[in-house]
Structure formats: structure tokens, C-alpha cells
Amino acid sequence: MWQTYSWVAMLDPEELSHHVSVSGLREDTVAGRPVWRALLEAQPGYARCGGNCCELLYSEASLLREYADDLSRTPEDLQGRVYPDGYDVALDVQTGVVVRCLPVGVDGRAPWLEVDTHAVDADLDHVF
Known part of the structure; x- marks a missing residue:
């Protein structure tokens, strides 16, 4: 793990x-490498562990998985957040x-991920 x-x-x-x-499944390239690209939207039940801490798709679905049984337990810093339409x-x-995970339909405050694979x-032994 590095940072998150x-x-x-x-x-x-x-x-x-x-x-x-x-939706929108397509072939593309990123940094000169072939990728499969699509628009992904989290649905109810989605989450790696819940609570918006480690999921690739930062979403209300993830938050609800953790706190739906009692929304009053939702941490104050997570209340009232605006989530992307998808990624x-x-x-x-x-x-x-995953080399790109970019939020769609939000003003840029959502987490994002970009990684370039060089080799x-x-x-x-001969690279360095």
C-alpha cells in the first residue's frame, strides 16, 4: 500500500x-498500451469494505453499505457529499x-487515479 x-x-x-x-465498453490506448475502457457506476451493494476509504469507485453506494443500517453513524465529514455520476x-x-479511474459528472473533488505502465x-537488471 502506498498512501491509500x-x-x-x-x-x-x-x-x-x-x-x-x-456501459460504453471500448478498446483504447493509454500511454501507448492497449486498454479496455468503460463507464462504470457503483450500484447498491458495491464496496471493497465500505465507508469510502478504499474503493476505486468513490460513491454513495459504498457509503451506504457501511452506514445504511443507521445513517446517524455517518461521520460528519462524509455527510452531504456530492458523488460522481460514474467513472x-x-x-x-x-x-x-486499472490505469485510469476518472470521475464523471462532478466538479473535480472526487478521488481519481492515473497510472502509466512503462514496462x-x-x-x-538492465534498466537502472
């Missing part, structure tokens, strides 16, 4: 396989790693 759990989720995006609607997500075809299976 988002890096863990980026490397193992299993959470995107359930309780997520997928433009790009998955590197070769590695399966895969490279001989690291």
Missing part, C-alpha cells in the same frame, strides 16, 4: 466485478491493472 488503499484496489480490481453497471475506467489488457516483464 486505492493502490491495492488498482492492482486487484476484483471489486469492479460485482454491483457495478458497465471512466481503463484496464490495461496485458496486466489487468512489463522487462529485464530490470
Whole structure:
């Protein structure tokens, strides 16, 4: 883990396989590498652990998974937040790693992720 759990989720995006609607699936490239790209929207039940702390898709669905049984327990700093309509997500075809996770339909305050893959299976003895 580096700074946030988002890096863990980026490397193992299993959470995107359930309780997520997928639309606009397409092939694309990011940093010269082939990716599968789509608009993803979190649905009820979505969350890696709940509470908007480590999910790739920062969403109300994740918050509700943690606090729906008693909304009064919702931490004050999470109350009244505006969430993105969805995320433009790009998955590197070769590695399966999420290389882009960009919020859609919000003014930029939502978390985002961008990673460029420079090499895969490279001989690291000759890189440095």
C-alpha cells in the first residue's frame, strides 16, 4: 500500500466485478498500451469494505453499505457529499491493472487515479 488503499484496489480490481453497471465498453490506448475502457457506476451493494476509504469507485453506494443500517453513524465529514455520476475506467489488457479511474459528472473533488505502465516483464537488471 502506498498512501491509500486505492493502490491495492488498482492492482486487484476484483471489486469492479460485482454491483457495478458497465456501459460504453471500448478498446483504447493509454500511454501507448492497449486498454479496455468503460463507464462504470457503483450500484447498491458495491464496496471493497465500505465507508469510502478504499474503493476505486468513490460513491454513495459504498457509503451506504457501511452506514445504511443507521445513517446517524455517518461521520460528519462524509455527510452531504456530492458523488460522481460514474467513472471512466481503463484496464490495461496485458496486466489487468486499472490505469485510469476518472470521475464523471462532478466538479473535480472526487478521488481519481492515473497510472502509466512503462514496462512489463522487462529485464530490470538492465534498466537502472
